Amino acid sequence: MDREANLPVPAAKNIIRPPVKPPDTTPSSSSSSSSPPDFLHHVHAAFKRHRPLATRQSNILRPRRMLVPQREALTNSGSSLGPMVDAKKSQDVISLSQGHMVKDSVGETKNMVTVLGEIQEDASITPPTISGCKDDKAIPLLHGESQQTDGQKKVQHSVGSNAVSQEMEWITSNQMEASTVLNHDSKHRNFQNLESEISLRSDGGITSLLSKRTTAVQDQLHQFSRNFLSQPATQSSVVGSSCATSTSVHSTSAPMLNLTTCSSHLHRDSGSHVAVEPFGDFNMQSQNINQGNVVQLSNPSPKDTSGMLIEQKALAGKASNCAIDTQMEVKEYDQSKEQQGRVTKESNIPENPPLLDNSTKGKGYVGDVTNIQSQAPLSKSSSSDMKLEPSKSEKQERAACGKGASAPRKRNYDQDLFFKVNGKLYQRLGKIGSGGSSEVHKVISSDCTIYALKKIKLKGRDYTTAFGFCQEIEYLNKLKGKNNIIQLIDYEVTDKALLHEVMNGSMSNKDGRVKDDGYIYMVLEYGEIDLAHMLSQKWNEMDGSYQTIDQNWLRFYWQQILQAVNTIHEERIVHSDLKPANFLLVKGSLKLIDFGIAKAIMSDTTNIQRDSQVGTLSYMSPEAFMCNENDANGNTIKCGRPSDIWSLGCILYQMVYGRTPFSEYKTFWAKFKVITDPNHEITYGPVSNPWLLDLMKKCLAWDRNERWRIPQLLQHPFLVPPVPPQLSSFKDKNCKLLQLIAETSSNDHEASMLCCQIQELLCNPVQPVASQLLTSREQQCKSLSQMSKLCFLLQERLANSERKIEDLGM
Numbered sequence: 104m105d106r107e108a109n110l111p112v113p114a115a116k117n118i119i120r121p122p123v124k125p126p127d128t129t130p131s132s133s134s135s136s137s138s139p140p141d142f143l144h145h146v147h148a149a150f151k152r153h154r155p156l157a158t159r160q161s162n163i164l165r166p167r168r169m170l171v172p173q174r175e176a177l178t179n180s181g182s183s184l185g186p187m188v189d190a191k192k193s194q195d196v197i198s199l200s201q202g203h204m205v206k207d208s209v210g211e212t213k214n215m216v217t218v219l220g221e222i223q224e225d226a227s228i229t230p231p232t233i234s235g236c237k238d239d240k241a242i243p244l245l246h247g248e249s250q251q252t253d254g255q256k257k258v259q260h261s262v263g264s265n266a267v268s269q270e271m272e273w274i275t276s277n278q279m280e281a282s283t284v285l286n287h288d289s290k291h292r293n294f295q296n297l298e299s300e301i302s303l304r305s306d307g308g309i310t311s312l313l314s315k316r317t318t319a320v321q322d323q324l325h326q327f328s329r330n331f332l333s334q335p336a337t338q339s340s341v342v343g344s345s346c347a348t349s350t351s352v353h354s355t356s357a358p359m360l361n362l363t364t365c366s367s368h369l370h371r372d373s374g375s376h377v378a379v380e381p382f383g384d385f386n387m388q389s390q391n392i393n394q395g396n397v398v399q400l401s402n403p404s405p406k407d408t409s410g411m412l413i414e415q416k417a418l419a420g421k422a423s424n425c426a427i428d429t430q431m432e433v434k435e436y437d438q439s440k441e442q443q444g445r446v447t448k449e450s451n452i453p454e455n456p457p458l459l460d461n462s463t464k465g466k467g468y469v470g471d472v473t474n475i476q477s478q479a480p481l482s483k484s485s486s487s488d489m490k491l492e493p494s495k496s497e498k499q500e501r502a503a504c505g506k507g508a509s510a511p512r513k514r515n516y517d518q519d520l521f522f523k524v525n526g527k528l529y530q531r532l533g534k535i536g537s538g539g540s541s542e543v544h545k546v547i548s549s550d551c552t553i554y555a556l557k558k559i560k561l562k563g564r565d566y567t568t569a570f571g572f573c574q575e576i577e578y579l580n581k582l583k584g585k586n587n588i589i590q591l592i593d594y595e596v597t598d599k600a601l602l603h604e605v606m607n608g609s610m611s612n613k614d615g616r617v618k619d620d621g622y623i624y625m626v627l628e629y630g631e632i633d634l635a636h637m638l639s640q641k642w643n644e645m646d647g648s649y650q651t652i653d654q655n656w657l658r659f660y661w662q663q664i665l666q667a668v669n670t671i672h673e674e675r676i677v678h679s680d681l682k683p684a685n686f687l688l689v690k691g692s693l694k695l696i697d698f699g700i701a702k703a704i705m706s707d708t709t710n711i712q713r714d715s716q717v718g719t720l721s722y723m724s725p726e727a728f729m730c731n732e733n734d735a736n737g738n739t740i741k742c743g744r745p746s747d748i749w750s751l752g753c754i755l756y757q758m759v760y761g762r763t764p765f766s767e768y769k770t771f772w773a774k775f776k777v778i779t780d781p782n783h784e785i786t787y788g789p790v791s792n793p794w795l796l797d798l799m800k801k802c803l804a805w806d807r808n809e810r811w812r813i814p815q816l817l818q819h820p821f822l823v824p825p826v827p828p829q830l831s832s833f834k835d836k837n838c839k840l841l842q843l844i845a846e847t848s849s850n851d852h853e854a855s856m857l858c859c860q861i862q863e864l865l866c867n868p869v870q871p872v873a874s875q876l877l878t879s880r881e882q883q884c885k886s887l888s889q890m891s892k893l894c895f896l897l898q899e900r901l902a903n904s905e906r907k908i909e910d911l912g913m
């Protein structure tokens with residue numbers, strides 16, 4: 104990320120969505136003339152991070168299901184993924200080939216992407232029938248009818264079979280889910296079609312409805328679930344000239360929202376999360392796929408769908424905190440069962456679902472992880488059968504994960520598509536950005552939550568820097584639960600020794616460099632847009648007009664900025680790199696990110712010393728430039744909280760004027776010179792509210808001791824306009840006196856005018872002095888002399904009129 108960039112280039116406003124596939128579309132066979140790179144291009148476009156300007160993105164997933172016939176996806180990629188622009192809904196859209204697997208003929212699908220699915224914008228889900236479905240209108244197992252709105256929406260799901268068709272009402276949260284990620288692996292020249300999951304959320308309301316379900320329906324559901332779990336939720340085919348890889352996403356963990364997950368879940372407020380898993384039998388006939396949108400199982404009988412045991416339980420009543428109604432847990436994988444086309448995993452929902460404590464997390468709880476299995480290379484014949492069989496090594500890895508062993512990682516997932524953090528897989532959705540030291544990616548977890556994953560490469564860095572990176576984890580851990588700080592969900596430092604040192608506050612190898620190929624992974628709450636983009640958007644909106652920034656907008660976000668920084672200052676942390684890009688909007692609130700160069704205030708002194716100059720030039724305080732040097736009195740210049748206040752002043756200035764205070768000074772040295780010059784006067788343009796001007800000055804005082812602290816700033820008249828009751832009654836009395844005088848001299852126009860002017864000065868002292876502040880003594884004296892002049896004039900006027908009356912002998 105360019106640290107100098109103050110106002111980023113506006114992001115594209117359009118959200119690319121997969122198209123709604125009309126039900127009567129007849130896809131053709133799997134062969135296609137469309138070139139994969141074109142298709143990839145569109146798919147990538149669909150996953151690009153949107154930093155919408157006109158719309159807010161959401162990390163919320165909406166129910167969505169797609170089954171795109173291969174050819175259509177290939178030939179009409181533009182329409183399948185590209186042009187579905189929806190500026191109103193700014194959620195991250197992930198198209199989903201929801202777990203439908205088609206037996207691909209390798210010969211036919213070489214180097215081609217198999218994209219399955221139909222897209223239904225209305226989120227209706229049309230899984231294969233559980234039993235006895237004869238026609239191609241497979242009875243929907245779960246049918247959601249919903250036009251997604253921002254809020255929660257009711258979706259009706261009908262659990263269908265010939266015998267029983269019951270409707271369950273689910274409240275979908277404002278989450279959509281579905282993803283198709285296509286990755287072009289240039290090395291293997293393969294294309295992978297990746298599925299995603301569908302998640303429908305339910306809230307407490309579901310419980311009552313669920314309870315109405317008949318046992319028969321539950322059985323049906325069990326069978327469906329078992330069947331789903333016996334197969335990968337999604338399977339992607341990578342068929343290259345030299346090898347074929349089948350990647351499947353077992354979404355077995357998608358429903359794994361247990362209480363702990365929930366309690367640590369950042370979106371717990373959005374309701375419970377019922378993953379509607381893909382269809383039971385992937386053994387679909389491709390012709391069915393090709394002939395319509397409706398997915399139909401070739402063997403839709405319950406027998407075939409029997410298998411893995413999974414239980415859903417309505418838990419809404421119990422899980423009051425997280426309102427998760429349905430949970431599924433997948434336990435062990437049994438290969439022998441799978442070979443029989445049976446259940447390979449057992450899923451049991453205990454009365455009290457298992458809690459994922461930290462230790463479990465650290466050990467990589469297998470069941471909670473989207474299970475990606477790849478087979479490569481595969482022979483042509485074998486690749487036609489996309490069923491996955493866990494390899495020995497996978498089992499070993501699982502065992503290792505289960506034991507928390509620190510055995511070398513065996514990768515059974517595509518690193519281009521997934522990140523693994525503490526055994527949990529996160530599917531890449533796109534790169535958000537790269538900072539000075541890191542890459543940040545948008546990812547989706549197995550429970551269908553969008554996160555940001557920050558990856559920091561340690562190799563080659565000096566230990567001091569690496570130590571600093573690890574400290575960010577420490578700070579974020581310290582700031583857990585603070586709702587104006589971005590939340591750290593999980594992390595992994597592959598260099599355990601380094602982490603250990605950081606956690607123990609020691610560092611033995613200070614001068615060395617990290618040799619090993621180590622990384623830091625941080626799974627973070629996902630921010631939709633940063634303040635820099637918001638400002639850019641705001642200024643674009645006002646483009647050309649002479650409007651000034653809306654002061655209520657300013658107050659709203661300025662207060663949130665102050666509160667966020669106050670939180671860390673209270674924790675004795677100085678951020679040192681405050682800038683608009685480091686405030687992210689999460690569900691309407693600004694949250695602070697990037698503690699990469701933050702420092703803790705160790706002692707009771709309020710300042711900290713830094714090893715090096717830090718910060719982003721345009722927002723750096725004078726003392727940050729001169730850190731560790733000696734001031735005029737010979738004292739070492741230190742950076743503390745006031746340094747952050749200066750940066751806040753620069754942010755406020757930018758919010759008001761659309762540029763930073765020293766933006767006209769382009770080079771480092773020019774900036775350095777002017778910022779470190781105590782006599783340099785910052786220029787402030789006119790503002791309608793003088794308190795705003797005062798506020799900026801309070802933050803941008805050159806002398807750090809003169810800068811206000813956050814508690815004071817939170818009480819500044821700009822945020823809290825002062826109306827002291829005594830003053831108002833005082834004003835009232837004086838105004839009454841003047842009013843009386845004005846009334847008695849109503850025939851004297853000049854006297855009345857003087858009364859008005861005095862009254863104006865008393866009641867509204869700011870306006871008459873033309874937006875100059877009354878805070879300086881000089882200004883106050885001027886105003887008073889103006890007042891006394893007016894009073895004198897009035898007195899004279901009244902005296903004259905008195906004399907005139909006397910002269911007339913009245």
Ligand SMILES: Nc1ncnc2c1ncn2[C@@H]1O[C@H](COP(=O)(O)OP(=O)(O)OP(=O)(O)O)[C@@H](O)[C@H]1O
Nearest residue numbers: 104536538539540541543555627628629630697699
């Ligand atoms: N939780 C998040 N959600 C969304 N975007 C994020 C998140 N964390 C970071 N980003 C984005 O990723 C980019 C880099 O992140 P970050 O600032 O943390 O990295 P960095 O290496 O510390 O960068 P720098 O030091 O240059 O500020 C930024 O554009 C930021 O907006």
